[in-house]
Amino acid sequence: MGFADNFSSFVASVIRLGRGLNPEITADQRRDPEHLLELYDFEGCPYCRKVREVLCELDLDYLERPVAHGSPRRKQLIDLGGKMQVPYLVDHNTGTRLYESEEIMAYLNDTYGEGRRAGWRLPVPSVVDTGGSAVASAVRLGRGTRCLAKNAGRTYKPLTLYNMEGSPYCRKVRETLSELDLEYVVRNLPKGSPKRAGLLKRAGKVQVPYLIDPNSGREMFESDDIVAYLRKGYSH
Numbered sequence: 341m342g343f344a345d346n347f348s349s350f351v352a353s354v355i356r357l358g359r360g361l362n363p364e365i366t367a368d369q370r371r372d373p374e375h376l377l378e379l380y381d382f383e384g385c386p387y388c389r390k391v392r393e394v395l396c397e398l399d400l401d402y403l404e405r406p407v408a409h410g411s412p413r414r415k416q417l418i419d420l421g422g423k424m425q426v427p428y429l430v431d432h433n434t435g436t437r438l439y440e441s442e443e444i445m446a447y448l449n450d451t452y453g454e455g456r457r458a459g460w461r462l463p464v465p466s467v468v469d470t471g472g473s474a475v476a477s478a479v480r481l482g483r484g485t486r487c488l489a490k491n492a493g494r495t496y497k498p499l500t501l502y503n504m505e506g507s508p509y510c511r512k513v514r515e516t517l518s519e520l521d522l523e524y525v526v527r528n529l530p531k532g533s534p535k536r537a538g539l540l541k542r543a544g545k546v547q548v549p550y551l552i553d554p555n556s557g558r559e560m561f562e563s564d565d566i567v568a569y570l571r572k573g574y575s576h
Contacts, residue, residue: 342564345512346508346509346512348479348480349508349509349512350508351479352476352477352479352480353506353507353511355472355475355479356393356476356506359506360392360397360504360505360507361507361530361531362397363396363397363458363532363533364397364398364453364456364457364458364459365397365399365453365456366399366530366532366533366534367533368534370454373400375431375433376401376402376403377395377403377430377433378405378429378432379391379395379404379427379428379429380405380406380407380417380427380428380429381404381405381406381407382406382408382409382426383408383515383518384408384477384480384482384484384485385426385477385485386473386477387426387470387473388426388441389473389505391448393458393459393506394449394459395448396503396528397458397459397530398448399533399535400528401526402525402528403498403523403526404501404514404517404524404526406517406522406523407424408484408521409485409486409487410487411521412521413521420437421439425439427441427444429444429447429448431447442466480511480515483512484514484516484518484519486519487521488519488575489521491574491575496555497555499517499552499555500524500525500527500554501514501524501525501526501527501549501552502548502550503526503527503529503549504528504530504548505528507548507549509563510548510563512563512564512567513566513567513570516566516567516571517570520570520571520574520575527539529546542559543561545561549561549563551570553569
């Protein structure tokens, strides 16, 4: 099961041709946002994936608010934005709130790209981009699309995940966090990000995923260990 899980996650990354691995701009090349961006989404959504790829390629951190099917947080999203639709971005730095993946990606590039644009190197029609993302989701057989936690709605301190969107190992952890309805801060570390030095100082090496759980004080590498820890601690 472990091999099949890793293989299908690797295939999903290949389908996206490495999107979310390499930065278009790094955090040291612009002023970081004062407040974390917030993203309402769920892991298996093909439109959400496109936004997360751009966030990673722009070396932007954000607060993930998962709203998988069955999540009680969906009511919060409806109250906030007026409808149940993902992705939904909230940027307290500019007072911006946006639905629609294409509009969100354009906004992120215009606001945080410093004249550069994350995304495909060659022009790719939106329908083709979304279709490829949908195929990547299909390969994962719906992982991350449904809230499975019996304690969904309970309040925990947000966890922190050091992440690369295109990493097959990070994907497995994000899927589990989505299924357990856990909010978490995404610390994106695309290749070449200066923020990697912070992880090296903290944990002794640069490897993702790396999870910090302020609710228990645990910090850990290795996707399978993280998934097992999350399921044991938060699925009841």
